[in-house]
Amino acid sequence: MKKIIHLITLIVCLFIIGACTREDSVRESQINTNPPQLSELDIWLRENFVKPYNIEIQYAWNENEVNLNRYLYPPTEENVKPLLEVVLAVWVKPYTQLGGEDFIKNISPRQFTLVGGFNYNPSGTITLGLAEAGTKITLFNVDQLDLTDLTLTRRYFQTIQHEYAHILNQTKPYDPAYGEVNPENYTAQWFNRSVAEARELGYITDYASSSDSEDFAEMVATMLTTSKAEFDAIVEGISSEEAKAHIRQKEQMVASYFSTEFGIDLYELQEVVYQNTLEVIN
Template structure:
């Protein structure tokens, strides 16, 4: 007790000395140097962010480096100021505006993160992965790799917006949870050590990405964000390459996502998906040759030259001659379908009926498809050996009558492209019109509806 008392006297004496020496003076500290987010004079970037995010949506964008907003113990580069507006333009155009069209003008105002934090580099993790974005409590989204962002590069744009779509799905799920039945679709396939498992394995188990295997919550966010960013054509193409059981699972997950958006927010997910694709197409218009083929995108081209307007004069003349020849043989030629299969096979199918139209027949022939994804240069070469079966035998029956059309397909080369310059319409979607133009004469072509 005595020792404690002595220490108390010493402390009291020191306190008395300190208080008696108190001086009134102004603290000379530059708080702006301590926290760069205290903004006195806004620059052009600040004003643009206010006009495009803060004022209309009450969303703050922090780009001045603040170490407390980012993970500790990680080396992260500050964002370059000149990268801020280009990046946030894409956030506005590819993320916000599609939701405004599909969900209403106030949707983002009602449900949105209230802050974006920008970082120049990625956050590197101990398991070999990198973090491109995070969401915290539905209030903040951190976007990394801003310094390497290029708004004219479609892959760069997709990478960044994919992160936002994923994190925003979490925010939506925090507002209205998704069905607990979702996690039963791929039960047993979730794997925390996802970085060590190949994408092919994820596909085979009904996951759209490797990261989707982390948990049902991440699976749902990956499913939703990938459907939005891939678009219907490319998403369906991926699903078609997976095993039958995986296709069933991925289609079930797709339906869960579609139902969730409709039930929880009255949003037509496919409309939202199309609006996102429209925004991406403004960055980089879709190229038919890069979207055609098994596992790539479109797998069919359907045409009825007799009723389709604006078929080229050369092709239509050959088609009409074939119809006349078929009629002489007691048949009515209806249409044709090209199916682009695995291993560069294209199956050409003619549909025809008997004279009265009471019986429908199909005639098939297989061609080797050579399509250059970059240039669109295409050739169709009739295979010397054809499969057996009724439909292939039928081609032998009508082959002479279809000789002109068959020769048109197999002679020379074509260039794949849209036909919207001749027949106005949307490109890049299911049902868009694609054409193959003769390389020796751009006025000679055939076209049809692109499908899957």
Template sequence: MKYLNKIIFLLFASMLFITACKKEKLDTSSPIVDLGGETWAQGPIDKWILDSLTMPFNVEVLYRWNQYAVGDLNKTMTPPDEARVLPLLKVMKKIWIDPYIIAKGGDSALMKRYITKQIVLVGSRSFNTNGTETLGTADGGKKITLFAVNEIDSSNRAVVQRRMRTVHHEFAHIFHQTVMFTPDFERICVGDYTGDWTNQSEATALSKGFISPYAMSNKDEDFVETIAHALVYGPAGFDSIVNRTNDATGKSKIYRKIAMVKHYYKSVWDLDFDLLQAEVQKALNAVAPLPPPPPPAPLKDIFGFNLRYKSLRIDAVTTQASSIYNTAFNTAKAGLAAFNNNGGRYMDSILISLTTADSLLLRVRYINPANPTSFLLADYLYKYTRNADGSITLGTATSFPSTRTTAFGNGTTVRTSILALLEYFQGKTLLPKYPSGLPTGSNPEKGGLYDNNNANSFFIGNLNDTYITY
């Protein structure tokens, strides 16, 4: 009986095992992902890649998820948002591939030979254990991997520049890995390369002759960082970065490096670096144009005490002015010519300066024909109040006795002769304005003072950024 029960128990257990096995049977109707059996419907992204990158340049783009293609299995990564893939690839082609072809006179042979053959796009960021972030990598000239694709805004100039800096950086590695640059490049900053670049500030890097802290890591990164910064930021942008340091030695080293880069590009690759740089900038401006410059400040906001423009020179010969002002000026000029019945004096110009917060200095320059090599000065002060619209309302001219200064003494001496000019300013409310409403960009810049109460009364002169002192 015990034997029979044992047989029944074993048969029951076998049935349970068989039943369990049937429930756990694998479904083999679908291929296992990443083992070569999966397929996708070809869409617009794939067609553009085929037509624009794969067929002309033999470049493969991996944007569907494959952790093995990324290469680092120890990091948590996410795939790119497909909506961002095509805009990014178009930007890359326009700002990276096309400029090289244009700089070679339309010949694509160089790019076809040396362009990376695989581009891997990763949606998420790639952080390192030392606290830094990797934006891109280049593997032996065959693959470029770009991270943080999901954060790219192709209309944001700063974002596009940062991303394309990575692309040009990685591509430049392919060049020097093919033909090495001269050892003289490394000698410019010999002894200053450091594995501790993550703890170096931009100011330190620039002062030592590096365009970025990362350039301090080794000669290869220094070389490609110099190239990438120059291409993506252009001559003016590159200069603005260099000028963040006042260290003349550091600046000189950076400019020696860019000169060597240009020689390398021409001698090794027959590429005009300046032309390439110009084409990159042209493409960048087409993709993400520079924001329009802010409108210039009205002259009333930048002319005056403690402001940008502090004085105005009105010349006796070339002044643009109303007939009202010219009448006063010419009357004063004639008065000086008849001064003291002793050969007269000759008017040269006047200068106006808001020398203090409430005092306008009017300086008359004139010549004594007996000593024509030096100017004589006659100074007058007007107290003024500044109004809400930026205009100034003047009081009465004050001259001082000769015990103050020679210029004030001269002011007392010739006051009667030039009274018409002094009275022109007296009590007037004058508004600083550009002649046409906007700065002309001339050197020196032109500006004028316009009578608030009479549109037909004004004078124009040269703006200066220094005070007249007395």
């Protein structure tokens, strides 16, 4: 009986070996391993963001990069390069000029995600940009950007300056005393205030009155999207002397932060950004 079992086992093994030899040769992989074809835009992005600064620009649709609970869509491709040329002019070049060649290389988001339309919040407000963990900035409303409109362009790029201020704060925290200047009117319902009302309370914008971290970022962003003369006019236009004093105190704290932590003169940076902005407006 054992001999019969051994014989059957031997026959089965021989059959399997024979079947294996008759198998077709390994087929060519169906996975496309060829590198993707780069468009003219992709090549420009690689040369101006990826290679020099290790910043990826995500403009094609990727559902993993956005909130699927919002009505969002990718930007029109022709709007991508004009936007990013201004990003270079008003953000990358000024910080590089005053902070050194490695400033943006060392402190920057590693990815910009671009979205074509508005990002509406349930409260009725619009989010123009988001910074995530210091590694990513998402910019919305790319398709509506009008680079011939100075006011609109400044408002849009105020978002970048704001979000980058958060990234700087994550690298070097600001003095907690900043939040003690006038904390009594911070509120999650900031959107119920007008900009003028917020300024009379000692906050440079309505959003600045939401928390001390947003207050700090809004001070940076407002200073870097106005000239010094324009910023001074905003502050001097406030009726409340106490509110003026609060804003001036916070202005000095922000300027001190840039000087102490990064060796950058904020007022010089303000002037460079202002001049570069005027140059890129069509």
